Amino acid sequence: METTSSIYIAGHRGMVGGAIKRHLEQQGYTNLICRTSDELDLRNQQAVEDFFATEKPEYVFFAAAKVGGIMANNTYRADFLYENLIMETNVIHAAYKYEVTKLLFLGSSCIYPKFAPQPLKEEYLLTGPLEQTNEPYAIAKIAGIKLCETYRDQYGCDFISAMPTNLYGIGDNYHPNNSHVLPALIRRFHEAKEKNKPIVTIWGTGTPMREFLYSEDLAEACVYLMNHYSERELVNIGTGEDLSIKDLALLIKKTVGYQGALEFDTTKPDGTPRKLMDVSKLHNIGWRHKTDLNDGIELAYRDFLKKKFAIR
Template sequence: MDKGSSIYIAGHRGLVGSAIAGRLRALGFANIITRTHKELDLLEQSAVSRFFETEKPEYVFLAAAKVGGIHANDSYPAEFIRDNLLIQTNVIDAAWRSGVRKLCFLGSSCIYPKLAPQPMKEEHLLTGPLEPTNEWYAVAKIAGIKMCQAYRRQYGFSAISLMPTNLYGPGDNFDLSNSHVLPALLRKFHEAKENGAHEVVVWGTGRPRREFLHVDDMADASVHLMQNYDEELIVNVGVGQDVTIAELAEHVRRAVGFEGRVVFDTSMPDGTPRKLLDVTRLTATGWQAKIPLDEGIRQTYSWYLENVAIVSEGSPADVLLAYKKALHESGREIS
């Protein structure tokens, strides 16, 4: 890409897409194409085809997806597999047909087997059964990887696939019923502190280990790899270190300033025992994560505090306005 390249970001209002847009603008890329869901429904093949035929972007970051935590994945399996398959199929095919020079597909570390060797290497893909609580999302993302590889092999389409670990950061989803573990814990601990509670209940045993990457690091890695990587092999994007859920809860407790105790509800599912990515292939390209976990959690909590009343109680329009205001103030403005 050069500074004048036309770049389409699918999912520019999401956690990762907005960070990628902000990173590109910070680097001087000005010709960024975006569409809201109202303007372009990525589930509609004909609409997506028309968009690509009209706009003809040179580069595409495919960050649009239906995402959520264990509860959301387990509760809405049909939506998770259907919507993600449709989004990525429509975008990848239309991108190739319209002459896009390069596409970056964002997957997820949940593509790996539940009991994959740790840390998980890219070659562990499809070597064992998936974690049942998110297999619908994982199957869709695996299909996206294989579609990128198939289009590269048959049509010579330059498409790369990145597998990020657990992401977090400003603008995250803090809904307790369908968010990921880190933002859910931030909200739980904050509300417990505000209500004067003596304890916070965390799902599971606290023993599973997870790796967490700040979304601004993910955006930086995405742009770096779009510029410096062009192979069929997928690339893990993470920090190469993990913590237990119990340790994560302690990180969050300190950041929030909650002084009560943490209780683990062992009747709730743990999910995959461990999800640590091997980032050897990534570091070989000259990139590594820069934002420490404690610093990232404090930054995310500061964002939450500035927007907590609207996030918790406001209308969807209010939430979006607050989100855009916060992104603008942090240099990650969206259209």
């Protein structure tokens, strides 16, 4: 990409898209195209066609998605499948039709089988059953990967796919029911601290292992891949390091300054036992993460404190 290239960031108001936008601006890119969901409904095929016909972006970062934690994924199963599928098909087909130079599609580590060997290598895709609680979302993301692959195969489109691990950071979703585990724990511990609650309850057993990547690091990786990677196969983006949900909770508890106790509600689902990315391919391409989890949680908590009144 040139600093003057026209670049469309789909989902620029979300955590991922916002991080990509900030990183591009910091690197001197000046021709960024952004639309809110009110301005451009990516579920509307005609609206997407009209946008691409008018704006003719050269590069597309596809970070728009309907996302949520275990509860949201398991409750709104049809919505997660339908809305993500239709956004992907509309944007990827329009990118082909209007001759976008390059597109980066962002998926999720949940695309991998529930009991895949660890760490998760890119070639493990479609080698076993998915985790049931987020199967619809995972299927939609797998479809996006396959769209990029098949448009490359049939039409020669330079469409690439990247699969981030669990993300957190600036602009995260702290909704009490529909957020992911790390931001949900930040909010839960903060509110318990404010209300002097003696115990914080955490879903599941606390034993599942998870990997976490700071949003600003992901943004840097995405721009790096857009400039340095043009292959058919997907690429994992992560740290290659994980910890248990219990240890994550203890780390967040310390950062927030909560003094009470923890309990685990074992009637609630754990999800996949472990999701650790094999990031050797990404390292070989030339990129590594920079933000330590301790530092990243501190930065995320500061961001939460800035917006806590807005999310009540």
